[in-house]
Amino acid sequence: MSLKDKIKSNPKLKKIAHWLLIPNNDHRPRLWVRLFINPFKHKKGPGSIIRCSSRMDVFPFNDFRLGAKSTIEDFATINNGVGDVLIGEGSMIGIGSVVIGPVDIGNNVMLAQNIVVSGLNHGYEDVTLPPSLQKEIRKQIIISDNVWIGANSVITAGITIGRHSVIGAGSVVTKNIPDYCVAVGNPAKIIKRYSAETGTWESVKN
Structure with missing residues (x-):
């Protein structure tokens, strides 16, 4: 052992x-x-930037990785206390955004300002205890390559967002989003899909 x-x-x-x-x-x-400990435990790729006013709540008992030429902007918070936070190459975590593991962010992903991406929830079922003292529920979030997430959006635990999809500003994503889609709203709904046949983004009727 x-x-x-x-x-x-x-x-x-x-x-x-x-x-x-x-x-x-x-x-x-x-x-x-x-x-x-952290500088030796965690990996930071060449050309990557972590702004000095960001909050890096990263611990040695879980992984944190920042890919080459990726940026964590001012006032962002990264927390791997309950799960790994892995960020690919050429990606940006925008000003004031919060990323709480377990989260896997791909390459060339753009998170705009004040976005919350959290793989952590608390139970609430036991009414004799406050939710803060109940069991932690961890579900990994996967944000695939080339995704763009607009400002003030929330990505909830367990969600997967497919390649080259776009999440409109202020959206709350509660269901998986496939590749090549545009989703907006609370809860977020798909309004466009890319058609390989026509080479255009086509509207989706909800």
């Missing part, structure tokens, strides 16, 4: 390890983790 598995299987060791990595009542790693 590896050291990681031993810690996970022992509640007391797990609690001590958690305290060493994360201060009480906080959700970001301690300074020593950010300075001395």
Whole structure:
């Protein structure tokens, strides 16, 4: 059994390890983790940029990867505390956006401003406990290559967005979006699909 598995299987060791990595009542790693562990654990591709005012809540017990020539803009928050956050090459996480794992973002993806992409939910079924104390529900989000997501959109847990699809500003995506589609609204609905036969984007009647 590896050291990681031993810690996970022992509640007391797990609690001590958690305290060493994360201060009480906080959700970001301690300074020593950010300075001395994360740079060696996580991968950042050549030409990639993480703006100094972004919030990088990344921990060594899950993966974080930023591909070559990708950018995390000012005031964005990246959190891999409950699942990996993987960002491909040439992608952009826009100003004020929040990405909470588990999330897999492809190449040449554009996230505009103030977008929430969260693979995390909390249970609420037990009315004797506040949702913050109930079980965590984790479902991976996949955003495929060449996707463009408009400002103020929300991508909910477990969603897959197909290649070269566009999500209109202010949309809430609660169902999977196939390749080559335009989806808008709350909940988001497909309004256009690309036709390979005609070479045009054709309207979809809902």
